[in-house]
Amino acid sequence: MKGEPVIIEGVEKSFAETPVVRDVSITVKAGEFLSLLGPSGSGKTTLLMMIAGFETPNRGRISVGGRNITFEAPNKRDVGMVFQRYALFPHMTVAQNIAFPLRMRRVGRAQTRERVSAILNMVKLESFADRLPQQLSGGQQQRVAVARALVAEPPVLLMDEPLSALDKKLRESLQLEIKRIQKRLGVTVVYVTHDQEEALTMSDRVAVMADGQLMQVGAPVELYHRPANVFVAGFIGKMNFLHGEYLGQEGDEAIIRLSETAVMKCPLSTYPIVAGQSVTIAIRPEDLRVTASAVSKPQGLRGRIEAALFVGAAYAVLVAIDGRPGEVLEARVPVSGGSSPFTPGDQVDIFAEPQTLRLFIDQRRQAA
Amino acid sequence: MTAFKSLYRSMRRVLPSITRAGSWRQYPIGLSLILIAPLFLLLGFGFVYPVAQLLGQSFFAPEFGLGNYRRLLETPLYLKVLVRTVTIAAIVMIAALILGYPVALAMARIRRKLSGLVMACVLLPLWTSALVRSYAWIVILQRRGLVNDLLLGLGAVGEPLKLIYTQSAVIVAMTHVLLPFMILPIFGAIRMIPPELEQAARNLGAGQLSVFIKILLPLSLPGISAGCLMTFILALGFYVTPALVGGPGSLLMATLIGQQTTETLDWGFAGALSTVLLCVTLLIVVCFRNVLSNNRGISNVA
Numbered sequence: 001m002k003g004e005p006v007i008i009e010g011v012e013k014s015f016a017e018t019p020v021v022r023d024v025s026i027t028v029k030a031g032e033f034l035s036l037l038g039p040s041g042s043g044k045t046t047l048l049m050m051i052a053g054f055e056t057p058n059r060g061r062i063s064v065g066g067r068n069i070t071f072e073a074p075n076k077r078d079v080g081m082v083f084q085r086y087a088l089f090p091h092m093t094v095a096q097n098i099a100f101p102l103r104m105r106r107v108g109r110a111q112t113r114e115r116v117s118a119i120l121n122m123v124k125l126e127s128f129a130d131r132l133p134q135q136l137s138g139g140q141q142q143r144v145a146v147a148r149a150l151v152a153e154p155p156v157l158l159m160d161e162p163l164s165a166l167d168k169k170l171r172e173s174l175q176l177e178i179k180r181i182q183k184r185l186g187v188t189v190v191y192v193t194h195d196q197e198e199a200l201t202m203s204d205r206v207a208v209m210a211d212g213q214l215m216q217v218g219a220p221v222e223l224y225h226r227p228a229n230v231f232v233a234g235f236i237g238k239m240n241f242l243h244g245e246y247l248g249q250e251g252d253e254a255i256i257r258l259s260e261t262a263v264m265k266c267p268l269s270t271y272p273i274v275a276g277q278s279v280t281i282a283i284r285p286e287d288l289r290v291t292a293s294a295v296s297k298p299q300g301l302r303g304r305i306e307a308a309l310f311v312g313a314a315y316a317v318l319v320a321i322d323g324r325p326g327e328v329l330e331a332r333v334p335v336s337g338g339s340s341p342f343t344p345g346d347q348v349d350i351f352a353e354p355q356t357l358r359l360f361i362d363q364r365r366q367a368a
Numbered sequence: 369m370t371a372f373k374s375l376y377r378s379m380r381r382v383l384p385s386i387t388r389a390g391s392w393r394q395y396p397i398g399l400s401l402i403l404i405a406p407l408f409l410l411l412g413f414g415f416v417y418p419v420a421q422l423l424g425q426s427f428f429a430p431e432f433g434l435g436n437y438r439r440l441l442e443t444p445l446y447l448k449v450l451v452r453t454v455t456i457a458a459i460v461m462i463a464a465l466i467l468g469y470p471v472a473l474a475m476a477r478i479r480r481k482l483s484g485l486v487m488a489c490v491l492l493p494l495w496t497s498a499l500v501r502s503y504a505w506i507v508i509l510q511r512r513g514l515v516n517d518l519l520l521g522l523g524a525v526g527e528p529l530k531l532i533y534t535q536s537a538v539i540v541a542m543t544h545v546l547l548p549f550m551i552l553p554i555f556g557a558i559r560m561i562p563p564e565l566e567q568a569a570r571n572l573g574a575g576q577l578s579v580f581i582k583i584l585l586p587l588s589l590p591g592i593s594a595g596c597l598m599t600f601i602l603a604l605g606f607y608v609t610p611a612l613v614g615g616p617g618s619l620l621m622a623t624l625i626g627q628q629t630t631e632t633l634d635w636g637f638a639g640a641l642s643t644v645l646l647c648v649t650l651l652i653v654v655c656f657r658n659v660l661s662n663n664r665g666i667s668n669v670a
Contacts, residue, residue, distance in 0.1 A: 052567075052571055053570075053571075054567055054570075073570075073575075074567070074570040074571055075570045075571070075572075075573050075574055075575055077571075078573075079571070080571070080572075081567075081568070081571045083564050083567070083568055084564075085562070085564060087562065087564040087565050087567065087568035088568075089565060089568075089569070089582075089583060089587075090587070091586050091587060100569070100572050100574075100582075101572035101573050104572060104573035104574050104578060105573055148572065149571075149572075152572070152573065
């Protein structure tokens with residue numbers, strides 16, 4: 001089996017005049033694992049349903065391996081799918097469920113038996129062939145669903161939040177298993193999820209969607225370190241935001257005024273920017289440095305410790321910023337020694353290396 | 369006292385396994401018995417007693433013996449009525465299934481608003497009495513009724529056809545009256561089938577027809593069997609409609625029993641007829657259940 005590319009070009013879909021997917025174009029490479037990530041209502045499931053053929057786009061084109069399938073019947077697409085609630089046929093045994101797509105393709109009896117047992121072996125369910133779906137646990141049912149979707153060797157596999165009904169531990173082990181199977185078969189996977197951790201660990205690339213639009217497509221590392229906009233910055237991982245005003249340029253760094261006394265430098269983005277424009281700075285918690293304020297720096301950001309929470313490998317330190325009521329930054333401070341490095345009420349200095357910061361111009365409503 | 373205690377203990381052990389929900393543990397046994405009592409009394413005096421009385425009379429009236437049953441078995445006419453009753457009930461059941469399944473399927477799969485409308489259309493006849501519905505068929509099928517007027521007007525026939533008081537009229541009217549009892553259980557069964565199953569089947573390469581045969585039909589079998597059983601049993605004992613739209617050539621068991629009790633006042637023979645009808649019904653129900661319980665798909669879904 002070899003994966004085939006999926007090309008989505010300018011696809012739009014509305015339900016009763018409400019746009020759900022707006023002008024989305026993505027190219028999924030052959031054998032790639034691409035996640036569609038977004039909050040509920042972002043249009044990711046609708047997009048998946050259009051690839052599967054259960055919805056028809058109002059505009060645009062979807063093709064698999066060069067074949068235009070935009071208006072093809074779902075059973076003629078040769079695109080496997082794993083459903084959120086498994087959708088196993090309750091009146092068929094595990095083996096019968098998995099044999100179903102082969103029977104529909106009129107594969108011979110002997111070959112069907114062979115392929116069913118081979119794929120059962122791959123998902124480690126050999127001994128469950130004659131069980132009924134309701135006699136299996138959730139994780140086992142999901143593995144059957146994966147096996148059933150793959151047994152006919154489709155070049156593309158669609159997965160609609162396949163692990164959302166399972167508990168955390170099981171979810172993690174199944175993530176690895178799905179990834180292993182995908183690597184081994186080389187099938188192209190389009191994976192819908194609202195769980196960013198899942199998307200980051202499993203995917204070659206992640207497509208972040210919000211409000212029916214594509215916000216950014218990129219490798220997990222790229223999304224994490226170079227988010228294209230405030231939405232992606234806030235959606236992927238933990239992020240602190242500081243609002244300020246652009247003052248001017250100094251070398252290739254921008255000077256941002258955060259308060260009467262505090263300014264911050266950060267790398268200047270390429271887009272045109274004018275003095276006085278309001279901007280947002282995004283900082284990862286692990287990039288924030290917090291030190292007890294011994295020496296008062298003239299232009300630094302200062303604050304007071306609100307809480308220091310032990311979260312295993314580090315302390316999550318919450319700092320309320322002086323002169324900016326209501327704004328709390330979260331920083332990660334590595335555990336050293338054992339006791340918390342700070343106690344609530346401590347005065348601290350906060351700073352960050354300029355290259356770890358991301359600068360975004362605040363979008364006016366009409367500009368968006 | 370200790371004996372009572374051990375009895376109580378053993379009951380507590382056994383009862384939850386009998387009543388699977390284990391509600392005995394929540395309600396004291398005495399209270400449960402008190403709550404059940406009114407229904408038991410009503411059933412006992414209003415149903416079991418008179419039926420037993422009637423069945424008993426089949427052996428004792430006019431004199432003790434099996435005379436009534438011998439008469440039934442030795443008269444070809446009565447046997448013919450029995451066979452006809454079962455045949456017509458079977459035909460009505462099959463007709464109702466063929467007519468009802470698509471309606472149930474449509475009701476379960478169309479939009480909620482529209483499905484409410486269809487549901488109302490299905491239920492509306494249930495709220496009108498069977499008597500009214502049967503008279504409606506007389507209006508439609510009689511010598512100068514709707515159908516004959518139409519056929520005459522079109523010149524399709526030279527003189528009115530004999531439509532009413534025939535076996536076909538009985539079948540048509542009974543099918544109509546009993547249709548809701550077929551549609552509702554099937555509708556319920558189809559509504560329980562998650563739509564993803566159909567999507568999954570389509571995704572795995574099944575065409576519309578395969579989805580129906582391989583997925584919808586087997587999964588709606590519990591509803592089909594419930595509907596078939598209900599219409600069949602109701603049809604076996606149906607009285608009003610056959611009595612109104614049927615003729616002497618389409619006499620059924622219920623009508624025959626009615627005649628014995630109200631016209632010839634032969635309660636013994638009426639009892640014998642009832643006993644035979646009851647036995648035939650029970651036999652068929654048992655057969656039905658056995659056939660169905662052998663089907664793994666049903667026992668698993670139901």
